[in-house]
Amino acid sequence: MAATPEICEDVVFEGARAILCAIDPSTHDIRLVYQGPDGAVLGSVSKAVTALAAAGATPLLAMNAGMYHADMTPVGLYVENGTEIAPLNADDGFGNFFLKPNGVFxxxxxxxxxxxxxxxxxxxxxxxxxxxxxxxxLVIDGAIHPRFLPDGTSRYIRNGVGVRADGTVVLAITRDEVSLGSFARLFRDIAKCPDALFFDGAVSSLAWGTQMEIDAGEPAGPVVAVFDKTEGG
Incomplete structure (x- = not known):
């Protein structure tokens, strides 16, 4: 099993286990990946980290980073290396993506x-x-999303991203199933992020390097990957 990166820690919050990874943009690069060199959608966190490693850029960690349609196209805005692959989506609809306000990382x-x-x-x-x-x-200017119940009955392994006031990026994933309300409080109260965004639930997966630490065995569209600048990632 791959070692936990130094920037990550296991925490227990409201009885549930979670992993928090605090990323300083001055020492680490954060990228999003979606397609391989051939233009085909990578389709999972494990395939994304394998492709990155094959290209000589093994990440410290990676996780799924956005919702996707049945054909694997992103539901909302997706930009990679300055190129917009999918446009901003301000439509109304059904499901977590459309539980407004939604947002952009x-x-x-x-x-x-x-x-x-x-x-x-x-x-x-x-x-x-x-x-x-x-x-x-999840969190908007320090306030929990107004439509969340304090502790709803819908519980999944969930992941998301927040940014602290000092610019530190926090990626989080739970090891246990939690409600959206509890997950939001994890970002606000433990990760200390005044703004945080839900990535997904039930399909949430995490890789340390090229090895899966949490693997839902489900597809993934956009994937966020973190690289150590000191190692030329």
């Missing part, structure tokens, strides 16, 4: 990152290096 060309509610992101007119839209927002 983005990485600027200088490596700094943010999480922003969809309409605020649109208003900013950003041109990021990487971006993935998902939903719902």
């Amino acid at each position: 983005f990485v600027r060309s200088d490596g700094s990152a943010g999480v922003m509610e969809t309409e605020a992101y649109r208003a900013m007119g950003l041109a990021p290096a990487f971006a993935t839209q998902s939903g719902p927002m």
Whole structure:
């Protein structure tokens, strides 16, 4: 089994186990990957890290990072290496993605990152290096999403991303099934993120390097990967 990266820690919150990875953009690169060199959708976290390693860039960690349609196309905005592959989606609909406000996780060309509610992101007119839209927002300006129950009956292994006031990016995934309300409080109260975005549940997976630490055995569209700058990743 691969060793846990130093930037990650296991925590227990409200009786559930979770992993928090705190990423300093000055020492680590954060990228999003979706397609292989042949243009085909990679389709899973395990295939994404294998492809990255084959290209000489083994990540410290990687996880699924956004929702996708049955044909594996992203439901919302997806930008990779400055190229928009899928547009911003402000439509109404059914499911977690459309539990508004939803939002966007983005990485600027200088490596700094943010999480922003969809309409605020649109208003900013950003041109990021990487971006993935998902939903719902978990925490918005320090407040839990207004439509969440304190502890709903829907429980899954979940993952998401938040950004602290100092710019530190926090990727989180639970080892146990939790409600959206509890997962949001994990970001607000333990990860100390005033803004956080839900990536997905039930399909949530995590890799340490090329080895799967949590594997739902389900497909993945966009994948977020973290690289150590000191090792030329």
